[in-house]
Structure formats: structure tokens, C-alpha cells
Amino acid sequence: MTEPKQLFVNLFEMACVSHITHGLWPLPGNNRERFADLDYWLELARLLEHGGFDGIFLADVVGTYDVFRGGPETALREGLQSPNLDPLLLVPAMAAVTDRLGFGVTFSTTYEPPFAFARRMSTLDHLTKGRIGWNIVTSYLPNAARNFGLDDEVPHDERYRRAEEYLDVLYKLWEGSWDDDAVIADREARVFTDPSKVRYIDHVGERHRVAGPHIVHPSPQRTPVLFQATGSPAGIEFAGRHAEVVFTGGRTSEEFRRNADGMRDAAERHGRRRDDVRFIAMAGVIVGRTTEEAEDKWRLYRRHASLDGILAHSSLPVDLTAFPRDLTVREALARAEFPAERVPFLPLDTTVGQALDFIKYGRDDRFLVVGDPKTVADEIERWLDEDGLDGINLRQYYSFDTARDFADLVIPELRRRGRLPQEGERSGTLRERLFGDGHSRLPQRHPATRYRGGANLREGAVPATP
Numbered sequence: 001m002t003e004p005k006q007l008f009v010n011l012f013e014m015a016c017v018s019h020i021t022h023g024l025w026p027l028p029g030n031n032r033e034r035f036a037d038l039d040y041w042l043e044l045a046r047l048l049e050h051g052g053f054d055g056i057f058l059a060d061v062v063g064t065y066d067v068f069r070g071g072p073e074t075a076l077r078e079g080l081q082s083p084n085l086d087p088l089l090l091v092p093a094m095a096a097v098t099d100r101l102g103f104g105v106t107f108s109t110t111y112e113p114p115f116a117f118a119r120r121m122s123t124l125d126h127l128t129k130g131r132i133g134w135n136i137v138t139s140y141l142p143n144a145a146r147n148f149g150l151d152d153e154v155p156h157d158e159r160y161r162r163a164e165e166y167l168d169v170l171y172k173l174w175e176g177s178w179d180d181d182a183v184i185a186d187r188e189a190r191v192f193t194d195p196s197k198v199r200y201i202d203h204v205g206e207r208h209r210v211a212g213p214h215i216v217h218p219s220p221q222r223t224p225v226l227f228q229a230t231g232s233p234a235g236i237e238f239a240g241r242h243a244e245v246v247f248t249g250g251r252t253s254e255e256f257r258r259n260a261d262g263m264r265d266a267a268e269r270h271g272r273r274r275d276d277v278r279f280i281a282m283a284g285v286i287v288g289r290t291t292e293e294a295e296d297k298w299r300l301y302r303r304h305a306s307l308d309g310i311l312a313h314s315s316l317p318v319d320l321t322a323f324p325r326d327l328t329v330r331e332a333l334a335r336a337e338f339p340a341e342r343v344p345f346l347p348l349d350t351t352v353g354q355a356l357d358f359i360k361y362g363r364d365d366r367f368l369v370v371g372d373p374k375t376v377a378d379e380i381e382r383w384l385d386e387d388g389l390d391g392i393n394l395r396q397y398y399s400f401d402t403a404r405d406f407a408d409l410v411i412p413e414l415r416r417r418g419r420l421p422q423e424g425e426r427s428g429t430l431r432e433r434l435f436g437d438g439h440s441r442l443p444q445r446h447p448a449t450r451y452r453g454g455a456n457l458r459e460g461a462v463p464a465t466p
């Protein structure tokens with residue numbers, strides 16, 4: 001009999017008050033406003049590790065949401081991802097109180113130069129003993145661009161083109177600049193590093209000139225586990241080439257499977273194997289000891305959801321709340337003299353009220369379940385077997401209860417069904433937890449490895465994806 005497919009479980013987090021469940025932070029007992037207190041992260045990390053989570057996945061943005069209503073006021077009032085702390089700086093503290101928990105941190109390829117980032121990630125990989133992953137994003141906020149010297153966002157596909165060179169520099173530093181046996185720490189000979197095993201990278205590309213050598217010696221994984229959050233064609237091609245774990249979504253099973261298949265096809269085009277890319281989705285799991293308890297929680301969360309928070313988060317460039325609910329969206333846009341082409345995702349012939357209700361209540365995708373532990377586990381098994389999902393980033397409605405409920409009620413049930421390893425069974429580096437023992441480093445099929453041992457360093461940047 002074949003073993004049942006097992007789930008990979010991260011908690012989805014962000015160092016801010018309102019990450020993705022807007023309007024819920026003021027609920028009594030919700031811990032979210034403690035996000036700037038280190039104890040929040042230590043308590044959470046311990047809870048996750050003891051509860052059987054594989055990792056914590058930290059989102060990030062480097063700008064304020066100021067498109068909706070033409071300014072940052074709504075986002076600030078809502079605590080929407082601002083204030084927001086730097087996720088990389090939270091990791092060492094959490095690593096110090098855990099042994100196995102993995103850390104996925106988000107960092108954008110668009111604004112900061114690659115050398116400093118390569119150093120920070122190598123540092124984190126050393127300090128966590130190989131438990132670090134990087135969520136590659138290209139950033140989407142116009143304000144972020146203005147924070148880093150640009151007038152506006154870099155266009156979408158151009159961001160991915162730039163990301164190609166960015167990763168190329170990182171791969172040269174992480175994989176090619178130092179040999180594994182460069183550090184010899186020979187006290188008698190008084191030689192710490194054998195200089196013949198360390199080399200400049202001398203990268204000269206379109207946007208970056210980086211001499212190297214890398215300033216950190218090889219860490220357990222060298223290249224951190226490469227996560228990528230995407231859904232678009234350019235993003236899919238990029239993921240096929242680089243990503244080991246894609247963080248994506250889908251409103252329906254078909255949409256999710258189409259996305260995943262597209263990325264697996266792209267992986268094959270780039271000489272990788274279809275199963276070199278794993279898929280995790282953001283999942284909402286509201287569980288109670290009884291169905292009733294779970295549904296009560298769900299009703300509470302829906303009642304308190306903040307439409308303003310959701311609209312500001314989606315950077316809606318026109319404020320539909322300013323129009324009577326019984327106008328159609330088309331009529332509202334005409335009144336505002338706002339071109340409908342700029343909001344192609346809005347349903348023009350529904351009323352403003354219906355559109356706003358859909359945005360507020362109807363946007364949850366395929367990966368949402370409300371119920372008792374059995375109902376939840378049944379549904380998660382469907383995600384694994386029918387949709388082809390490999391893991392989830394669990395959405396937090398209420399900190400820490402969402403994580404605690406999952407740990408107390410769902411994880412034991414999934415373990416009983418063989419859908420999660422028994423306590424402590426998965427260990428090693430983050431890449432080993434995902435791909436099995438002995439897989440701490442990227443497989444030879446991955447493009448990063450072309451620089452190993454100093455090979456190919458002097459060739460130009462890897463060509464951009466077609």
C-alpha cells in the first residue's frame with residue numbers, strides 16, 4: 001500500500017497588527033498588537049514547534065498602502081501592514097528557542113542590492129542551522145518604489161526580468177564563491193581559510209556590478225530554500241526556473257491545478273523535474289470542538305471583518321464606498337469619471353452593494369474550511385489528494401488561538417491519518433524537511449548549481465526567461 005501524501009504546515013504571519021484578516025485585531029484577547037514585543041514571537045515560535053508546525057512564514061512589504069482614497073490614512077487607521085517590522089530580524093530570536101521550526105522570510109528583489117542581502121541570508125542560515133527559506137517577491141506597492149528612489153513601480157514583467165539578474169548574483173555568491181572545504185581553521189598552521197578555495201565572482205550585469213568574494217562562508221543550505229509567491233504568467237515562468245516551493249492560490253480546484261501544472265511544465269522546460277516544485281496555498285482553517293463552535297467563530301470573524309481594510313489592502317483605485325449601494329458599478333465609475341479598463345476585475349453590471357459584499361465576504365478561495373476536527377481533516381485530505389497541494393500557510397484570524405486550535409485539534413487528527421509525521425519525525429534543515437534527508441543543498445538540476453566550484457562565473461548573466 002502506498003503511504004498517504006503528507007502535509008507541510010506553516011503559520012502565515014507578518015510583524016504588524018493587520019496582515020490579512022482586517023478588522024479582527026481589536027477583538028478582546030487577540031494578541032496582534034503585541035507584534036513589536038519580542039515575547040510575542042518567542043511564545044509563538046515555541047507554540048508552533050511544540051504543536052507540530054513545520055514553519056512560520058513571514059510576509060513583508062516595504063511601503064505603505066496609499067492607493068485607496070489617494071493616501072495612507074485608511075491603511076494607518078486599520079493597522080494594515082503598517083507599522084511593520086523587518087521580518088529577518090525576528091528570526092534569530094525565534095531560532096534560539098526552537099530546534100526544528102523553519103522560517104520563511106519575504107524579501108523583494110526590486111529595491112535593495114543583492115550583496116548585502118546575500119550576506120544577511122547566509123548569516124540567518126548559519127544562525128538557524130539551515131532552517132531558513134526566502135520568499136522571493138518583486139513588490140507591488142507604488143509607495144515602496146518611492147521609498148527607494150523611484151517615481152513609481154517598476155512594470156510587472158520588468159520586475160521579473162530584473163529579478164533574474166538579482167538571483168544570478170546571489171547564486172554566484174552562495175554557490176560559487178566559496179568551496180565547502182575553504183575554512184580549515186588550522187591552529188598550528190595559523191590558517192583559518194584556504195585562500196585557494198575562495199574566489200571573486202566579478203559579476204558585471206545590466207543593473208549590478210558585484211566583485212565578491214562572498215563575505216560569509218558556506219552555510220548548511222548555502223542557498224536558502226527558495227519560496228516564491230506568484231500567480232501571473234511571468235511569475236510562473238520565473239517559478240519554473242527558480243522556485244522550490246510556490247506560494248499560490250486559486251478560487252477553484254481547476255484554477256489551482258492549472259497554475260501548478262503551468263509551473264511544473266515551466267520547471268521541465270528549465271531542465272528540472274516536475275516534483276522539484278512544491279505548492280503551498282494560503283488556507284483558512286476555522287476549527288472548533290464541535291461544528292457549532294467553529295461556525296460561531298466564523299460568524300464572529302465575518303461580523304468584524306473590515307471592508308475598509310480589505311479595500312485598502314487591494315489598492316482599489318476608486319472608492320466604491322462613496323456611491324449609493326443600488327447604483328451599478330458601471331454607473332458609479334461613470335459618475336466618478338473613472339475608466340472601467342483600470343479596474344477589469346470589478347463586475348460592472350452588479351450593484352455597488354453586491355460588489356462590496358463580494359469583496360468583503362465572498363473572496364475566500366478554495367482553501368477554506370470551517371468545522372470540527374474531522375470535517376477539517378477530511379477537507380485537508382481532499383486538498384492533498386484531489387488538488388495536488390503539498391502544504392499550507394495557515395491564515396491567522398486570532399492570535400494565538402488560530403495556531404493553537406490547529407495544533408490542538410487538527411494536527412493530532414492528521415497524524416492519526418498518517419497525513420503528518422509523528423512528533424519530531426521530520427528533522428534536519430528546512431530543505432531536508434521538504435525534500436527528504438540528505439537534501440540540504442539544491443539538487444544539481446537547479447540553475448544555481450552551475451556556479452559550484454567556481455564554474456561559469458565569468459560567463460555573462462543567465463539569459464532572462466523567454
Ligand SMILES: Cc1cc2nc3c(=O)[nH]c(=O)nc-3n(C[C@H](O)[C@H](O)[C@H](O)COP(=O)(O)O)c2cc1C
Binds near residue numbers: 062233247282
Ligand atoms: C500568495 C501570495 C503572497 C504574497 N506575499 C507577498 C508579500 O508578502 N510581499 C510582497 O511584496 N509581495 C507579495 N506577493 C506579491 C508577489 O510578489 C507579486 O508581486 C504579485 O503577486 C504580482 O506578481 P504575480 O503577478 O507574478 O503574482 C504575494 C503574492 C501572492 C500570490
